[in-house]
Amino acid sequence: MAAAVRRSPYKDFLQPALQRRFATATLVVLATAYFEALLLARWSSWLWSWFPLGPTGFRAALFFLCGIFVIILRISQYHPGIRTSDSPIATLVRYAPRWTTFETLFTYALSAWIFSLVYLGTVPDDAGFERITYFTYDRARLNEKPIFLTTHLVLLGIYQGVRHLYSDIDRLSLGTAQPSNGDSSKATGEDGHVSTQMRRFRDQLPKIVVHSLHQSVMGLLLSASLYPLLLRDLLWRVNMTMLRPLYSLPRTNVPPANLPYSPSTLLRCLAASVMVMFAWTAANTAFSLLLVKSPLKNGKPLTADAKDPNGSLLNGLKNKKLSIKCFAMWELAYIARDFPDRRKAIFEDMDRKDGPMWSQVYKICLDTLHTLSSNIDAYTAPPAPATTPQQAETALGDKPRTSAPPKEDHIFAPLPSNKSAFRTSVSSAFQNAALAGPGGPPASLSPVAKRTLHAARSRLLEAAAPNAEIEVTPSSFFRELALKYVLSSPLAGYPFRQTRRRRLASAVLGSPYGEPSLYVNAASAVSGLAVSSLREDRYGHVQRDVASLIRELTSLGEKLNAFVNEGGMGKHWTDVVELEGEDKCEEVEEVVNAVKHALKRVIVAFEPYARDLRLTRGEVKKAREVAGLEQEVEVREVMPEMVQIR
Structure with a gap:
């Protein structure tokens, strides 16, 4: 009996590819550091x-250390998917x-x-940034300019961390591997080639420079505002305490009367800000561009060199880690679109x-798409009612009750309206006062007396009614207060506003992270494999699942369309400011269009x-409506392309 082929885990192919991309991003950081050292x-x-082996190389090594910190941070915290919250x-x-928040800021x-x-250490001596200055009689003085520059850059780092x-x-x-306009364009590997990614990084350089300059100006304004208000006295005392044992400094810890805000100092601070911001932005841009290259190696899928390519791909599709599963689904979508040999291997692997x-690929793709429906059901489901505890009699047995049973009314139920309560009390009090006499209530009243009593009571209630018409509850009061003073402001109400875009992402993509490419690639892969089976499935196994695939895609597409486009997701009461782009969610729209396009292809x-x-015919008609098709195709009586399985 032949030995079973070892199935390598999918991460054994993904991790080396990611490490090569990390190395390329590190080279970008090194080149940036050397360029700034030359400046x-x-x-x-x-x-x-x-x-490189001189002072410039030493500065470049230290600048590289500043940039590599950002790369290490990105490696430890990267994740696919958008953060979803209301x-x-x-x-x-x-x-x-x-902990990741503190780690980022630090x-x-x-x-x-x-x-x-x-x-x-590189500023010329005549710039006036030495830590100790000497005036008359060689008396040492602490220079505030380097203190402000260091404080400014640290505050800029905290600002960038936020x-x-x-x-x-x-x-x-x-990314995704969707066919464009229904045509399958072959993957040549250019999307995953280093030169292509470096070309994209080069195209981003002007944007990086403008972004660095803009954020540096914002950071300088922030530092110039916070330094004299919160930090100046403390930092001056700390520096004086540390340097007084080394220099003959004054015993007083009072800072100078003038702030170190000369034009030359501010220009130096701005130049340093632009340089460090450029290093951070370049590192982040290189990492984001290089790490999301297509799961291809030399124009072939990552698992092409595995002893069991299908088994390794299945291992990635079943992986519980979202990043590995997303890359594996992306590779499957590429296989369904561009690699007929791998498609035939999937059809013939029995x-x-x-x-x-x-069958396993079909189930994994449909389970992934069913997650969308489950997310919507979980988001729209009403909260579970509170369970009432069993009565004490069931545990202690039947005993004679010595008091009235506890009330079962809802303790948080609203009180009767002020209007009805007031009217009832006034009416009863007025009638009792009229009927009561010195000797008690009379046995009966004459018709005239009754009419007079009724008219007087009505006039009194009408006069008192305007003061008791409006019912005010604490919840409605605070809601009106929030709408009037907080939520109506675009700036102050932003943290509390639940926009439709955010709620759509939470409802459809799930929480805490939702990656739209996972669902787009799943729909593209299962539909692409099904369509290709007409020519490449020699045994006709795929056609067993085509009918159920059409029904599932129809049901899912109808549910998504009803929820997203037909008022299933209403407007929240906090969303009172009309902002452009907040009514639609691009990620959800991409998923809806992918499901519709997959159904259309099938x-x-x-x-x-x-x-x-x-x-x-009803199922076909419904599927065409959901897919957005109009004309019907005549059903063939003879089907030589398909193999009927009985």
Whole structure:
């Protein structure tokens, strides 16, 4: 008996590819560091000003350390998918207490501090940035300019860390392998080639420069505002305490009267800010571009060189880690679109432990798409009612009750309206006062007396009614207060506003992360394999599942369309400010269009064989409506392309 072929895990092929991409991003950081080191060179010697083993190389190594911190941070925190939450304040509450938040802020602050030390060491002596200055009689004085520059760069690092967390820079925007206009364009490997990614990085350089300049100006304004208000006295005392044992400094810790905000100082701070911001932005851009290359190697799928390519691919598709599963699904979509040999291998792979390869791929893709429906059901499901505890009699037995049983009314039920309660009390009090006399109520009243009593009571109630018409509850009061003073403001109400875009992403893509490319590639892969089976499935195993595939895609497409486009997701009461782009979610729209396009491909290819697939005319008509097709195709009586399985 032949030995079973070892199935290598999918990560054995993905990890080397990712490591090569990490190395390429590191080279970009090194080139950026060497370029900035050249900018700070004094060019007093034609050799040592640029030679890597001289002072320039030492500065480049330290600058490289500042950039590599960002790469290490990205490696430890990268994730596919967008963060899904109903409001920004919900995102803040969920992610702010985590260790990764402190790690991000500390990484950028440490990188900025190291950069400030290197930059101060390269500033010319006549710039006035030495730590100790000497005036008359050789008396040493502490210079505030380097203190402000270092503080500014550290604050800029914290500011960049906050922007990093707010913009979710750690997210990887994975691609898709959808056919364009129904045609399958062959994958040549250019999307995953290093030269293509470097060309894209080069095209991003002007944007990186503009972004660095803009953020540097914002950071300088922030530092100039916070430094004298919060940090100046403390930092001055700390520096005086540390340097007084080394220099003959004054005993007083009072800072100078003038702030170090001269034009030359601010220009130096701005130049240093642009350099360090450029290093950070270049590192982040290179990492984001290079890591999301297509799962191809030399124009072939990553698992092409495996001993068991289908088994390794299945291992990735079944992996519980979202990043590995997304890359494996992306590779499957490429196979369904561009690689007929691998498609035939999937159709002909029958002797697997858990069933044929096609059956497992079909189930995995449909389970992935069913997640969308499950997410919608979970989001729209009403909260479970609170369970009432059993009565004490069931546990202690029947005993004689000595008091009235407890009330079972809802304790949080609203009180009767002020209007009805007031009217009832006034009416009863007025009638009792009228009927009561010195000797008690009379036995009866005359008709005239009754009419007079009724008219007086009505006039009194009408006069008191305007004061008791409006019912005010605490919830309605605070809601009106929030709508009037907080949510109506575009800036103040932003953290609490639950926009339709955010709620759509949470409802459809799930939480805490939702990766649209996973669902797009799943729909593209299963539909592409089904359509290709007409020519490449020699045994006709795929056609057994075509009818159920059409029904599942029809049901899912109808549910998504009803929820997203037909009012299934209403407008939240906090969404009171009309902002452009907040009404639609691009990621959800991409998923909806992918499901619709997959259904269109399958129904166009298999509608002529609907009778043999046991699809009714109603099912075909419904599928065409969901897919957006109009004209019907005549059903063929003879189907030589298909193999009927009885």
